[in-house]
Amino acid sequence: MHIRFDVPADPAYPSRVAAALGNVRLRRFGYIGAVLTAVGVIGLVVSRGFGWGERSSPLWTALVVAGVLSMLYRPWVLARARRRSGSYAVEGAYDITEDNIMMRSGSESGGIAWDGVAQVRDAGDFWVVYVGRMPATVIPRWLMSAEDAEALRAHMTERGLLPRR
DSSP, X not given: OEEEEEEOOXXXXXXXXXXXXXXXXXXXXHHHHXXXXXXXXHHHHHHHHHTOHHHHHHHHHHHHHHHHHHHHHHHHHHHHHHHHHGGGOOOEEEEEESSEEEXXXXXXXXXXXXXXXXXXXXXXXXXXXXXXXXXXXXXXXXXSOHHHHHHHHHHHHHTTSSOOO
C-alpha cells in the first residue's frame, strides 16, 4: 500500500483540523459541565424544599455556574482555535505506507510509525490517529480518492486500529 495525496493551501483546512482534534480532546468538559449543572439544580431544589436553602444556596449556585462555564469552555476553545488557525494555511502532503504516515507542511515534515499507533477514531471527514491516549494527527479522508480511503480503512482495520463497520 502506498497512498499519496496533497493538502491545498486552504485557509479553512487548519480550522477543520483544529475542530476535529478539539472535539476529541474537549468532549469531556461538556459531560462534566452537565453533571455539575444537574447536581447544582437538584441541590437548589432540594435545599429550598427542606428550608435550609439560604445556607446552602451559594454552594449549589456555584455548582450550576461552574457547570455552565464548563459546558461553554469547549465551544469557546474551538472558536478561538478556528480564528487563530486561519492564517496557517500552507500546502502540504501525506505519504502513507504499510509502515508509517509521513506528513509534510511547508518546510516541516514528520511521521508516525503504525507500530506506535494505539487506535484510530472516525471524526467526520477525518480519521484521528492516537499515539498512546493522545490524538497525534488527523488523516483527511475527503482529500483522498475513494479507492485510497477504502484501502487505508482496510489496512487500519486489519491492524486492529479502527473498528469494523
